[in-house]
Amino acid sequence: MAAPLPVCWLNGEFQPLAEARISPLDRGFLFGDAVYEVLPVYGGRPFLFVEHIARLERSLGEIRMRPPLSRADWAGLLTELVARNGGGDMYLYVHVSRGAEEGRNHALNPALAPTVFLMAAPLPPLDPAVRDAGVSAITAPDQRWGRCDIKSTALLANVLAKSLAMDAGATEAILLAGGRLREGSSSSVMVVREGTVAVPPYGPEILPGTTRDLALRLCARAGIPVRVAPISEAELRAADEILLGFATRGILAVTRLDGAPVGSGRPGPVALRLQALFAAYRTELAGTPLLPA
Numbered sequence: 140m141a142a143p144l145p146v147c148w149l150n151g152e153f154q155p156l157a158e159a160r161i162s163p164l165d166r167g168f169l170f171g172d173a174v175y176e177v178l179p180v181y182g183g184r185p186f187l188f189v190e191h192i193a194r195l196e197r198s199l200g201e202i203r204m205r206p207p208l209s210r211a212d213w214a215g216l217l218t219e220l221v222a223r224n225g226g227g228d229m230y231l232y233v234h235v236s237r238g239a240e241e242g243r244n245h246a247l248n249p250a251l252a253p254t255v256f257l258m259a260a261p262l263p264p265l266d267p268a269v270r271d272a273g274v275s276a277i278t279a280p281d282q283r284w285g286r287c288d289i290k291s292t293a294l295l296a297n298v299l300a301k302s303l304a305m306d307a308g309a310t311e312a313i314l315l316a317g318g319r320l321r322e323g324s325s326s327s328v329m330v331v332r333e334g335t336v337a338v339p340p341y342g343p344e345i346l347p348g349t350t351r352d353l354a355l356r357l358c359a360r361a362g363i364p365v366r367v368a369p370i371s372e373a374e375l376r377a378a379d380e381i382l383l384g385f386a387t388r389g390i391l392a393v394t395r396l397d398g399a400p401v402g403s404g405r406p407g408p409v410a411l412r413l414q415a416l417f418a419a420y421r422t423e424l425a426g427t428p429l430l431p432a
């Protein structure tokens with residue numbers, strides 16, 4: 140991640156990020172008791188705003204919190220944060236923790252006011268060499284908790300899995316459990332075989348991905364067949380193409396898995412098609428309102 144942009148919003152105020160402060164008794168800090176979102180912004184407009192806020196609302200509901208702001212308030216604040224940081228392309232980080240405690244108590248305290256923190260960071264264009272060559276990934280055992288469908292800031296197992304990828308000179312760790320594909324340490328994984336895009340079904344073990352959901356919608360529009368079913372490790376290794384989906388980068392082709400080439404060893408036709416469909420969809424949304432009227 141590039142260094143964040145200078146203006147953030149914390150608990151009701153725009154302020155310089157360098158001066159923003161929270162209590163060390165914040166439950167996000169003490170317990171990882173917080174959820175978050177990351178949204179890309181193209182041409183000053185947050186992308187898939189409703190989808191991201193809906194996922195945030197779902198995460199909050201699953202951890203027994205009410206949304207601290209309405210969708211209209213989120214839209215207004217995020218739009219202003221983008222403008223105050225100079226507009227253009229960037230990404231936004233949205234973080235809601237259960238708030239600052241009076242001590243260190245596991246038990247929930249319903250009287251706490253949540254901590255709401257928004258910041259922005261640059262979104263440099265994807266290096267054409269990366270897009271053209273694809274990226275490498277490793278496989279790793281999924282060592283996360285049982286509610287990976289909640290976008291929690293408690294990401295230690297994801298962080299350690301990403302470190303394994305970095306150690307191997309790879310971009311992503313693709314997590315496996317019980318001989319089946321789950322997802323990447325910070326991405327959804329899609330597998331292409333004979334022209335069909337396959338994804339594992341959603342459940343408590345993976346995060347519903349906004350990029351994956353859009354990819355499947357664009358596949359449906361373009362007549363690309365989709366299959367939602369468990370994917371074995373053997374199917375992953377035999378794939379013609381492996382695609383990563385994540386909000387800050389859209390679709391990336393994995394061209395090496397555990398050191399072996401995936402398919403031809405180059406980004407395949409479905410990766411290239413989906414990347415083009417994503418670019419066209421961004422253009423289609425430009426200038427449209429964030430919230431339906």
Ligand SMILES: Cc1ncc(COP(=O)(O)O)c(C=O)c1O
Pocket residue numbers: 177297322323324325326327346347348349350351384385386387
């Ligand atoms: C574990 C995990 N899965 C999937 C995703 C992809 O989600 P999205 O496409 O909404 O970025 C992410 C993104 O951060 C993630 O951390």
